[in-house]
Amino acid sequence: MTQVARLYNFPLSPFCRKVRLVLGEKRLQIEEVTVRYWEPSQEILMLNPSGKIPVLRMGKQVVAESTAICEYLDEVFPEPPLMPETPIARAEVRRLVGWFDDKFHSEVTVNLLGERLLKKITGRGAPDSRKVKLGWRNCRFHIDYMTAILDRRRWLAGDDMSLADVSAAAQLSCLDYVSDVDWNRSESLRIWYAKIKSRPSFRPILSDHLPRHPPAPHYADLDF
């Protein structure tokens, strides 16, 4: 099923990437409208009073907050499913979505991508080297945690790809844009990322290119 949708987007927002990956998995065509999220326009504030992106507009329906959007898309377009069937398995997916959206994002993404690139883009000054160092240290902890999971599961939440993988890949792909993931630290994680990176839903993300801030050379390589 194909339906035109509009996503208010910023290419290096992991939360927008979650939604873009879900739209891709569901094979929904989207029109992406790039917004400067640090200067929310009146249009965005009308659609989402929090001023945050992503915001999805689909016909008359407007949905905001990445998790609300992803669950909505999975409910309305159930194929292929990105949530498992049992409540306890869904709880595990949602626990991990919370892990990546909240813990990983605040401990790693904000300290690395935020300090090293987004500050520059949004005119908030120079990176704080202590935060960058903390981000690196936290990133190692998170890689080890993901490795521990992936050593016993095919995908992060179980046998099938789910919103947990989407949330994790959204964060990691933003870090990978600026070459901030040490893929040598974990073969299991590298294999998992190669698997998700090669999916058709990932292509738009791999072709993201901010003019004055191009991606790391290996960013779009499926063999990295």
Added chain:
Amino acid sequence: MTQVARLYNFPLSPFCRKVRLVLGEKRLQIEEVTVRYWEPSQEILMLNPSGKIPVLRMGKQVVAESTAICEYLDEVFPEPPLMPETPIARAEVRRLVGWFDDKFHSEVTVNLLGERLLKKITGRGAPDSRKVKLGWRNCRFHIDYMTAILDRRRWLAGDDMSLADVSAAAQLSCLDYVSDVDWNRSESLRIWYAKIKSRPSFRPILSDHLPRHPPAPHYADLDF
């Protein structure tokens, strides 16, 4: 249906309060184990590697992250429902849950309850008066936003009480413990809070009492 559950809890955690309210609405008996969340024990880390509470143990099942727990409970114990029937209505509930858990919490609760009480309890020094002032200002914005919603809806997400109300009440009740909500600013908000406060599920929350940090005098009054 009644089933014994154990909740790893801290009385003034809004995220634990979300879960306690849902357990109460579902009339599930819980054993609450109070934990010092700022010093996660080995037991907590075994149950939830993020070290965060709430964690719910129910028989053999362990669920972490408040939103994962609340959605799990609503799926397994559907009566009374705390999520509406249509995907778009559920998306609105989840948008608001994100609003209160993320935006309200970081803009208001952290700056008020966090600075004025939790810093003291967890031994992290004196309140930062600039943050407290910012918290007050942000709180007015949030009260006005909730008022705008409640002027056209019976409950925050629509005609029925939902997880959106639970998330909002969880944050506000923590602030009310230290008398940080200006109920005179909004009659609609006061009426909504009086309605939710008088529910049986709220009683355990109204009897919370930290020995050296007692609640504000009006905290448990249904007529405030």
